[in-house]
Structure formats: structure tokens, C-alpha cells
Amino acid sequence: MGKTKKQQPVWAPFLKGTALSLLLYLLGQLLLALLVVKGILGEGTAFPVTAALAFLSTAAGSLLPARRSPWGTLPGGLLSAAAFAVVLIAGGALWWDGITWTGHGGVLLCCVLGGGVAAGLLGGRKGKRRRR
Numbered sequence: 645m646g647k648t649k650k651q652q653p654v655w656a657p658f659l660k661g662t663a664l665s666l667l668l669y670l671l672g673q674l675l676l677a678l679l680v681v682k683g684i685l686g687e688g689t690a691f692p693v694t695a696a697l698a699f700l701s702t703a704a705g706s707l708l709p710a711r712r713s714p715w716g717t718l719p720g721g722l723l724s725a726a727a728f729a730v731v732l733i734a735g736g737a738l739w740w741d742g743i744t745w746t747g748h749g750g751v752l753l754c755c756v757l758g759g760g761v762a763a764g765l766l767g768g769r770k771g772k773r774r775r776r
Contacts, residue, residue, distance in 0.1 A: 657709040661724040665705025666731055672697040691748055695755045701729055702759030703766075710767030718764035725760020729753050 676693055678686045685693065706724040713720025736749065 647707075650751070654714060655713040657720070658724050658727055660728040661705045661707075662731060663705075664703050664708060665724070665728040668701035669725060669728075672701060694761040695748075695751060697761070698732075698752050698755040699759040702756045703762045706760045706763035707767045710763045717767045718761070721760045721762075721767060722757070723765030725757050729756045729758075732756065754759055 673694070675691065676685070676697065680687060680690055702725050705728065706721040709724040710717045710721035713723070715723075732752070
């Protein structure tokens, strides 16, 4: 009857981080749509807000795997961001006619990957305290 922690698979933090990024992104999109429909934000500001939302949701969601990844903080954050980018690409391919790389699709993917880099750089592990 030992109190050993159950070992979770290596991919579990990446799945949780991707799900958190997707949840934050979708909630932000719902709020953005509400603000645009009510006339609080103009249609011209919708894309910059969407790009910032993609960056922030990816950075927040990638912090979890960046800290819990066995490979380090930067690869963990980038892998979670890449998984979120694949989810966005798959959603764009399923629900629309495709992704227009000449439009804003490439900019959003760069924002997503930039959020993963930010999470990898800012998600450093806490150092061990030394006794004096």
C-alpha cells in the first residue's frame, strides 16, 4: 500500500495544453464575435484582435507542457503550439473551402508558433532552493 504517484504518459501534458489553448481561443472568439456584433469593435479591428488572441491562448496553453515536458521548456512549448496549429489547420480545412495562405492564415499560424516560443522561453523551471 505505497503512496507511489501514477506515472502519466509523455504525451498527456501536450494534449492538456492543446486542449487549454483551443478552449481559450474559442472562448475568445465568442467574445470577439459578440463585441463586433454589438458594434463595440469595428470589423477592421477583428483580425488584429484574433491574431493577439491566437498568440495569447497558445502561450497560456503551452506553459503547461513547457514546464512538464521531459525534453525541456522550449521543445515542450513548441510541440504544444505545433499541435494547436495542426488543430487550427484541420478545423480550417474541414469547415471552410481551405486555408488561404495569401490572406491571413499564415499570419495566424506565425502568431500561434510565436506563442509557443514565448511559453518555452518564459516557462522556465523553478530553481532549487539552496540552504545557507
